[in-house]
Amino acid sequence: MTAPGPAPEPRQRLHPLTPLLRSFRMFALAVAAISWQGYSNLGTARWLIAVAGVLVVTLTASLISWLTTGYHIVDQELRSYEGLLNRRARAIPLARLQSVEVVRSALARVFGLAELRLEVVGGAKTEAPLAFLTVGQATALRARLLAAATAARGTAPAAATATAAEGEPESDAAPVEEQLLHRVANRDLVISQLLRPQWWFVPVAAVMPIVFFVSEGRISFIGVASTLTAVLGVLLAPIRTVLGDWGFTVAAGGDGLRVRRGALEKRSQTVPLGRVQAVTVTWPWLWRSRGWVRVKMDIAGSAVSIEDNERTGTLLPVGTVSDARRLITETLPGFELTTVSISLAPRRARWLSPLAYRVLGYGRTEHAFVVQQGLITRELTAASLARVQSVRVRQGPLERRLGLASVFVDLAGGRSVTAWHRDVNEARELANDLAEQARAARRH
Structure with a gap:
């Protein structure tokens, strides 16, 4: 007889205050919808009865949702369940987990609660958001999921961590030291938004x-x-940016890169090491006098950001080139921002890009493919060769007449990095070399 396997983990529920927080959101929207015109038509007494009825309905719906919602970890999957009439069950393979974020809205912080958001490969949105848990439960679960994801991918397990948002209590799990890489001065953040x-x-x-x-x-x-x-x-727009990036810090821990930010809504995101497939450095025109840049990272498989409408995460909202260089070295090991050499587009590309051709260019290093563009707002994007999915050469009708071609380097999630308007022979040679480099980088 074979020994019985371990008993499955019992299904966990969300925090008991979850119905209250969820009903508050729905209740506020419902009251706002009926408030002014409803008050004038119904009168005070009937309006209060209507509001009380809405409160009872929203509380009941939230309570039923809480009673039928649960989650647990089975083997190497996170499974979540919800719904009374239409039961929905999700199974998320932890090997596909890309990043885990702890989000604390202003209302959740009043009750000491947090929301856990998971990003997985190919996800169009955040998967199985767990709202709400205590801060300790959220940070402990995040550490457990990241460690299990590392093990599921067949690499050495990362140390279990339980890092709460800055200024918040830690969980019961043993704390793991982390190294602070950079802290953005709030004064610089405000000034950068004034220079818009x-x-x-x-x-x-x-x-x-x-x-x-x-x-x-x-x-x-x-x-x-x-x-x-x-x-x-x-x-x-600038107020939303300042509040969203207030107190921005980046730290390195055993489980990956940890980004914390937010004034009203606290966000604590952990990106496992090696999941960043590209970084983009931006030099806004009005920032150049202060030597400031902005850096965003493209995380493999992450959902589309509502704020930026693309698969990006902020690595540095504002800082010097030296700050950007240090952080990029942590996310794309082996790439040096200040030493990369850029080859500009040939002069005949001016017929296709009359002004921008002066800055269009590309560069290559042992670990990354780099493109440069942008006349007023300069951008430099470095893509990890190990994350390249395909390389394409494309010629439009005007490019064919001018003997030019563009090289598209495709990354996961539909992201492409493009070297525009190169000599056609150079473009074909570049595509072949990049394909070879990408294969070697993936093997390594």
């Missing part, structure tokens, strides 16, 4: 109603409303 070209439109928008009043002799409601809308649109 959008601010130039604020005086213009403010002057327009005054000009209209002087010429017409009256103030237009449409003019004032459009001015306020334009000003709010300019203000909201």
